[in-house]
Amino acid sequence: MTTTAYDEYVRSHWSGRAAAYDRSLAALCAHPASSLLDAAHVGAGTRVLDVGTGSGTVAGSASARGAVVVAVDAEPSMVELTRRRVPSAEEVRLAALPRLPFTSGSFDAAVANFVINHVGDPRAAVDELRRVVRPAGRIAVTIWPDPPPEAQSLWGEVFDAAGVGRPSAPTVDADRDFPRTPDGLGGLLDAAGLADVRCETITWAHRTDPEAWWNGPANGISKPGLVLVAQPPDVLARIRAAYDEVTAPYRDADGLLALPTAALLASATVP
Template sequence: MNSTSADIYEIAMGRWSRRLSRSFLDFVAVPSSDSVSAGSLSSGSLACSSLIDVGCGTGSLTLAAATRYPDAKIIGIDLMPDYLTEALRNTAPNAEFETGDAAALPFGDDSFDTAFSQLLLNDLDGPARAVSEMVRVTRPNGRIAATVWDRAGGLTFIRLFLDVAAILVHGAGEELRKKVFDVPYQNEDALFDLWSDAGLHDVDTTTIAVRMDFLDFEDYWQSLMGAHSLIREFFGNLSPELAHEVQQATMRAFLAGQADGRRSLVASALAVRGVVPRTA
């Protein structure tokens, strides 16, 4: 049975993005539609509120929001239709899923009370354009928020492998580590500036920590190989002997001198939120 893009994502990242979603929504503190109209930032019942999850992937954040705000309408949009399975589309009665581009959202101005995005901005060629679109489709006094993995400093499960690769595969391993870590937003200050440059007010940032729990090294390795296409390509192009050496060294780093079994690694994400200014 061939694995779909959604299957690979679920193994590699979906289970962790679900954990991240809960803490991210705490930080977003979605305002109610009434408070948006009145210019207040306090959260309310969210009756008749409309929210959009830009770059929803397999729906972790969309479904978390749909559960937390059962009276709100949630739309998840993603460029990859493979993620938007029929099962996902029928999961929550107040959630809808559409295919679309974050840089050209197919919605009119001021369509939503809140726009948020999880684990998207660092994978876009033009993240500022996506933020601009989120601002455009959100009503004045509405909230815009996003979170990205702290890829270089906060993804331990990837760092284990990349450091091994950089040591054992001279040149190519170091280049792989550089490419994976070379993302636009590597700290809270960079996200703060992105939101401020978009004209958002009351900008705030934070770092969110979640646990990544693995059953054993095999579970870890499956997640790692699905985490990033560059990692899969790099490992697949190694000679059998070097691939074995890299995998064994990564296993020793993962086990840390103990028997194989459950491990829990910390992962951190950077988050930012801001308020759409009132129109003149």
């Protein structure tokens, strides 16, 4: 199990961006946390591994349930943020799929919130989750679906309206990838030999301040961030004008954006 070019690209993209993520996309990614933990049967006394902990939302929620929490992330700034935010965690350390520094069967459950869509070898990643969870333990993961929901796809509308192209970026090798659909994600867990595989679609309206939704990508967060940080001031101003126009229909009476979005949540049992 080796680190792929896509893994290196993702890690360089997120390097040092914990604070910017925490102020922007973290709230979006936090929405499925409770359902994710429910699907993994996490409760008081459960020894759970939170892989790709980010800003520690899932780890904190698991700790609040009385679980014994170990959290890992590939990005040092995320690890430091989670250590501060979840002092009750047994351990928060630097580590990444598909090689985790734990013995086989170390955990009752493992969760990965929007992580499998950020690894270069999804099959190897799920195999590793299975390895570290004991027999009869639980695994639960979330990813963004494809085609993307409105909250994500509207950035394409913004760039089109501004007449700005989007550079190509590295992708997962075709022979390692999987369809970002309920059948595709469920099939990924099936292929790992997991049992009782279920996959559902969670939908919600993400309510956020327009400035927060702009400032995440403006600080390099997510794929739109790659576009924004590369622009000169005049083009950035044009994109901002297009952003205000495209997002206007999503504004509530209180001025917040209500952005329709969705996630796939898959869970399974280790046989």
